[in-house]
Amino acid sequence: MSVTFGRFVKVMSGGIVITDALLVKRREKTDAALAVLEAQMARLAAANLKSKVLDDDLAVLKKAYADAASAGDTQQSYVKFEYVQINVEAAAAEAPAKVDGFIEQAKAFEKLRAEVIAGVGLSLIPIGKIKAPALKDKLSKELAEIKRSAESFAGDDADELEIAIGKLKRLLARTKATGVRRAETANEVSASILECRARAEGIADAEEKKQAMAVLDDYEDKLVEYGSEDADKMPASERLTQLAKSLGAFEMALSSPASAEGEMLKLMGSERFNSCARTMYASAIKLGANHKPLSPGEALSINVYMGQEYKSMNALNFGTLDASVTAQQRARLAALNDRCRAALAKLPEYPATAWPTYRFERAWNPTQVTDQYVQGKNFKVASFWSTGAGCGLDLGEGSPRFHFTVFGVKAGKDVAAMAAFLGEGGQTRDKPRPGQGKGEVLFPPGTEFHINTRVDPAADEFLPTYEMTVKEIP
Amino acid sequence: MGDNIATKIDWVQRVLGVAIAAAPPASASEAKSWQAARQAWQDANDAVNDQINALRAAVLDRAKADPENVDVLAAIADKGLNAITRDHRVKLMASILELGGGAPAVLRKSGPRALGLITAFESFIAASEEIEVCDGNPFGVPVSIRATLVPALQGMAAALRAEIGG
Numbered sequence: 001m002s003v004t005f006g007r008f009v010k011v012m013s014g015g016i017v018i019t020d021a022l023l024v025k026r027r028e029k030t031d032a033a034l035a036v037l038e039a040q041m042a043r044l045a046a047a048n049l050k051s052k053v054l055d056d057d058l059a060v061l062k063k064a065y066a067d068a069a070s071a072g073d074t075q076q077s078y079v080k081f082e083y084v085q086i087n088v089e090a091a092a093a094e095a096p097a098k099v100d101g102f103i104e105q106a107k108a109f110e111k112l113r114a115e116v117i118a119g120v121g122l123s124l125i126p127i128g129k130i131k132a133p134a135l136k137d138k139l140s141k142e143l144a145e146i147k148r149s150a151e152s153f154a155g156d157d158a159d160e161l162e163i164a165i166g167k168l169k170r171l172l173a174r175t176k177a178t179g180v181r182r183a184e185t186a187n188e189v190s191a192s193i194l195e196c197r198a199r200a201e202g203i204a205d206a207e208e209k210k211q212a213m214a215v216l217d218d219y220e221d222k223l224v225e226y227g228s229e230d231a232d233k234m235p236a237s238e239r240l241t242q243l244a245k246s247l248g249a250f251e252m253a254l255s256s257p258a259s260a261e262g263e264m265l266k267l268m269g270s271e272r273f274n275s276c277a278r279t280m281y282a283s284a285i286k287l288g289a290n291h292k293p294l295s296p297g298e299a300l301s302i303n304v305y306m307g308q309e310y311k312s313m314n315a316l317n318f319g320t321l322d323a324s325v326t327a328q329q330r331a332r333l334a335a336l337n338d339r340c341r342a343a344l345a346k347l348p349e350y351p352a353t354a355w356p357t358y359r360f361e362r363a364w365n366p367t368q369v370t371d372q373y374v375q376g377k378n379f380k381v382a383s384f385w386s387t388g389a390g391c392g393l394d395l396g397e398g399s400p401r402f403h404f405t406v407f408g409v410k411a412g413k414d415v416a417a418m419a420a421f422l423g424e425g426g427q428t429r430d431k432p433r434p435g436q437g438k439g440e441v442l443f444p445p446g447t448e449f450h451i452n453t454r455v456d457p458a459a460d461e462f463l464p465t466y467e468m469t470v471k472e473i474p
Numbered sequence: 475m476g477d478n479i480a481t482k483i484d485w486v487q488r489v490l491g492v493a494i495a496a497a498p499p500a501s502a503s504e505a506k507s508w509q510a511a512r513q514a515w516q517d518a519n520d521a522v523n524d525q526i527n528a529l530r531a532a533v534l535d536r537a538k539a540d541p542e543n544v545d546v547l548a549a550i551a552d553k554g555l556n557a558i559t560r561d562h563r564v565k566l567m568a569s570i571l572e573l574g575g576g577a578p579a580v581l582r583k584s585g586p587r588a589l590g591l592i593t594a595f596e597s598f599i600a601a602s603e604e605i606e607v608c609d610g611n612p613f614g615v616p617v618s619i620r621a622t623l624v625p626a627l628q629g630m631a632a633a634l635r636a637e638i639g640g
């Protein structure tokens with residue numbers, strides 16, 4: 001009997017002998033693995049799913065199988081079948097788990113799709129009750145789009161199921177956000193705008209009235225803007241809450257001019273009052289905090305100091321206000337100072353466990369190093385004194401620099417929830433201490449401190465910094 | 475290879491370094507039996523050489539047309555086919571030359587060793603896979619190493635046994 005070329009070469013070159021029986025055995029094993037693989041593909045098809053990845057893998061293996069089967073002689077065929085067998089067996093070993101996973105994903109996908117579509121239906125009810133037509137129209141369109149997206153997913157492409165599930169989850173979150181609470185808050189804002197408009201009609205001063213109406217127009221626009229989701233911003237429900245709270249403060253100010261809110265409105269004007277109120281409530285919402293026990297107007301008086309007014313309010317306290325500042329403006333600043341101080345006094349004490357706080361200060365007086373900030377001496381702050389709960393904020397430009405580690409007792413108050421800008425002094429390098437604030441801790445003018453320690457900078461320090469530890473004298 | 479004893483002795487001495495003493499003359503009957511078996515072996519051996527040469531030519535032809543296997547085919551043609559009977563043929567050749575014309579004294583002295591070599595060669599041929607694949611080579615070259623050598627070996631063995639009683 002004639003031997004194959006492969007066997008001849010193998011034997012004559014010292015290799016192993018491949019018999020027809022060995023080849024048949026290998027081919028049988030490959031066939032068995034291929035049958036397992038095809039059975040899994042049939043399971044997938046029975047679940048109305050298809051996987052291009054698995055289809056392509058199988059096609060490649062079948063092509064390799066055909067190639068191995070048509071090889072010229074036993075040796076070549078055997079070698080080729082070795083590759084096919086290894087790969088088919090590996091694919092067959094993985095296939096059941098893969099197909100199980102696809103089938104589970106398909107079930108999860110359909111469940112989520114049903115949830116989204118049902119969620120859209122449920123959300124349409126409260127949305128239908130929104131009184132602001134522009135917002136109602138926008139949210140209705142948003143919901144219709146969510147439903148269309150959910151229905152458009154084919155759901156039979158096994159390879160894409162994971163991505164589709166992720167998209168459905170995001171749609172579901174959007175559907176939930178477009179829900180009852182948002183509609184209720186939006187209606188609250190709508191009603192408040194109407195109420196404020198009625199109140200603003202009664203403002204005697206034409207200019208003030210015009211400004212108040214412009215502010216309310218702005219609220220109308222913001223209601224539509226804030227009422228729909230924006231991935232880059234706070235959730236719509238939170239932004240609507242922010243609107244509702246600031247508008248609530250405005251409504252109080254308009255309805256009761258003698259209240260803290262009314263007084264602040266007089267001092268700030270409608271536009272500033274509302275823009276400050278919105279930033280303040282945004283901070284509080286982001287921190288998950290509230291302003292208790294302060295009223296909105298009192299909280300706003302602290303926010304004003306923490307925003308753009310701090311320089312002029314401090315200048316008044318330092319006696320460094322420009323001579324061109326009118327008596328009326330001075331009186332306004334004095335009132336803002338008084339209100340801020342009074343509001344601070346109302347806030348609860350900063351927890352004893354949360355001290356120290358930190359502060360940077362740049363030298364503004366040549367005698368500070370020699371006379372004022374001397375170890376063992378006391379000093380009294382002339383104006384509000386900002387410290388950070390976790391770190392100091394170095395905004396100055398002079399030299400040298402003082403870095404205070406501050407141990408307060410009673411006067412310093414956590415004002416993070418009133419912040420105009422979040423994060424001032426809130427960052428902390430170490431694990432936060434119990435009760436530690438998330439931003440600024442503010443001391444009122446007149447607070448006295450004792451300088452416990454002062455470590456002077458090295459002579460060659462680029463930015464000479466005096467490290468000081470101070471303790472409040474209650 | 476023809477029946478030129480002097481030439482064969484010369485070849486064995488040159489290639490293998492084996493010194494072979496000139497054999498004493500044999501009786502007429504002894505010589506006839508042994509010489510016939512030896513001649514048959516030498517004919518078979520020549521025939522196998524021709525077959526292997528034809529197979530070598532076919533392997534080299536295939537190598538020219540099969541770049542993927544050119545190296546392995548060249549190695550087979552160059553070394554594999556030459557070594558197909560290992561060292562059995564060379565050792566046996568030396569032993570046969572030593573036996574010379576088949577004188578009884580020489581046969582009794584060196585016959586047992588030759589018989590051992592013949593038996594070993596026969597066993598090797600029966601088990602050799604190389605010989606099997608050459609006999610059934612895929613190039614269509616008529617090769618029958620096993621069928622050609624075994625009867626000749628068996629003939630020599632029978633002649634020797636008859637003389638030495640093995």
